[in-house]
Amino acid sequence: MAGLNTEERNTSGLSAAGLSIDRVTKRFGEHVAVDELSLEIKPGEFVALLGPSGCGKTTMLRMLAGFESVNGGRIQLGSRTLASPETHVPPEQRDMAMVFQSYALWPHMSVADNVGYPIKLRGLRGTEYQQRVQQALALVELEAYAERMPQALSGGQRQRVALARCLVSDPSVVLLDEPLANLDRHLRATMEHSFRDFHQRTGATLVYVTHDQTEAMALADKIAVMKAGKLVQWGTPQTLYHEPRTAWVAGFIGQGSQLKVAAGSPGKLLEHATLMRGLNATESERTQAVLVRPEHIQIATQLPSAHQLTAQVENVIFRGERYELSLRLPSSETLLAYHRTAPKVGSQVAVSLDQGWCMEPDQ
């Protein structure tokens, strides 16, 4: 099996495979941690599982790895069934690799031994072993640290050793469990870059668990947003940002304001005119939730024209390249907007909305 794997890899570069998650359910006693979750992950895709803590994303990842069994549904890698209520392929036979939140570097092995362990288990020895370890360490720029012990490394370096250990065996799927959670802000930016780089170079299928939406947006090709064990939305970062399915997703991803209008229906984009008309209707008619992103709001300090709204400036925050304003509409709804200059707090401004996205109400 080991020989076969290496041969295959040497000719085809990397053997990324698609993952199919079909109505997977996991229960812990009475508690349903993952509820009929379905995802189709294409070979080589970088996927993020995003959600607040306790939403079941880590449980899902651990089911992919094989550390948890499934109570219902099926997980397939290519055409091979990894898990279902009847079958369970143990983690050591899944041909996956994982970066753990705690890095999980074995403290009794040197950096090179840590990295080489997966291929040593696959029977590789001698020069080929040395070469593969060197290559993996070169990819994360840690060749000089091969003989150090993990304890002697900094947080970011440990993270990169964990990454190198993942790529040394050319796994078909790499799983990452909140890998940046223990790093400081500056290091996170650097590591985000190495992850993107890693993905481009290897072409492996990556599944990345995080609760940080900016991290997910920056890294992933596609994001699965989860809430209370259920999949809320599955799409590209652009789709999630511009077309969030529910008000909850909209609140979770990016900045923006949610208003009630008397126009449109869920899944529709409202143009300027329709949106402004819908906003001016009486309160009882305004039932549709609409998301307005701050970049779609124009502010003018002159008096309002007919198609504009008046709003009171409640708060102004300096954000460097612009000011962030929080405005109070006559309907007492709040609106978040950007502007080049800082209007006085308490002053009236004219507001014009370019577009808005209609969402489903939350379940």
Add this chain to the structure above:
Amino acid sequence: MTPALSYDKTYGSQHRWLLSSLLIGIVLLSLAPSLRLLIEALSDLTQGRQSPLWQVLNSASTWRALWHSLYTSGLGMLIALVLGSLFAFAITLTNVRGKTWLVFCFMLPMMIPPQVTALSWLQLFGPASPLLKSIGMAPPMGSPQPLYSAEGIALLLGIQSAPLVFLALRTSLLSLPRELIEAARISGAKQIQVWGHIILPVTRSGLIAGGAMAFISSLGNFGIPAMLGIPAGYYVLPTLIYQRMASFGTGVLAEMAALSLLIGLLALAGVALQQHLMGRSRFGLGGHSGRSHDFTLGRWRTLVTATLVGILLIILVAPLLALVVSSLVPAVGVPLNADTATLNAYAEVVGRQGATWRAVRNSLWLAGSAAVVLMLLSLPLAYRLQRLPDRWRGVVLSAIEIPYALPGVVLAIACILLFVRPLPIINVALYGTLGLIFVAYLARFLVVCVKPVAASLAQLDPSLEEAAQLAGAGPWRRLGGIILPLVAPALFAGGLLVFLLAVNELTVSALLWSAGNETLGVLIFNLDQGGESVLAAAVSVLVVIMVASLMLALSLLAPRLPKGVIPWQG
């Protein structure tokens, strides 16, 4: 359904099955002696007044020995409480000097075999004391040895078990976060009020638990009441059983089983009480990670330090000095000076190829092989234990704890009952061989070896093993390549502890030894009973040196071990 169970069902059946059978086998073997004892003691109840249990309960000597046991253990417990809490409070809460050495010296009496403690104190007092003779302060010949009394026994029991109180109290004091004390101070409490309102109430359960442990340990102690009580005709329960067995042999086994049941029940009740209290003292203070408080003693610092050192001089240094002096004189009663000093006793112990050397060899061999076998068993056992649901883990730990918690005499009687007839099928007789002592040691010290390994495993980040699993390592490979190197220090410490306890062991082997199969503990006891106290002192000095060096070796391992593995390091 718990996640662990569903995991179980789906895969990894072969190694799980093997480890589970090992676990079940060990639990059954741990329970077997106690069950056998229970059956023996209760079997003939149908005979009514003729049954052994009834006879034992109706005998005046039983009740007298029981009263003696309760009296000496109770008084010993009080002494232990005073000594133990003094040291625990002073060392844990204040800035006295030389804490590490104070703790080490205070813990030493717990690790020194009780018969050696008794012997050294006997050499310190009385008309024949070589030390008193050498400094010309010996009482006249014929005056009584003050230690041959109930109070003498209680004093030594107290000194021997004071470290137990110290440890229990220190644990609860260390978990007392300094914020609690600071909050009281800022609310306006004076030092004395802080003690009364905060420290004592919070540590009360630790104090009670420590007292209970000291009581149980004293109840099961054989070496001290045997050395001090038997010459005075003062019998406690363990020495009563020993004396009956020595006089009547296996003929009185049924009665002895009934007597053992009595002490066993007393001890187990004490253990249950103590575990209940320990559990309660840990609960409620969890979640704090604060450092413990340091009271600054100011100008009292030197005085307090001197007091502690003074106490150690009296309870540890003086008796050991007396022991050394006794081992250097040519015969009992001769004062030590430049002319009389001789190493003859040591030459006799090391040089003569007689019973002495044989006993040393037996003990080293027994303790060494018990340590190795238990180390081999502990890793797979602790590994499987880790994967059990909490409730079951508690049950298994209690089962393997029983042979250790029971007084040694009880375990010895149980083992005789179990092995007095040749084993069925293989037809091998263990009774009267070293094999019986070996089996008893395995049962008794298993928990000593398993606990550090289990603690170390519990501290291990599970992702370390999961990472190896994803890398493709099967169960045995993970156990050998990842888990073993990481818990090796704890495993080694467990083995050393077993060796330390087994090599000095007297209580179990006192009943199980036979000619040619003496152990070191039995040897010291027999030499002293035979009047060869100089030789006994020489062996004892060697034993103390060995104990202290093993303890030092363990202390060197301490930085690589989870907290609490080494008994004398909090």
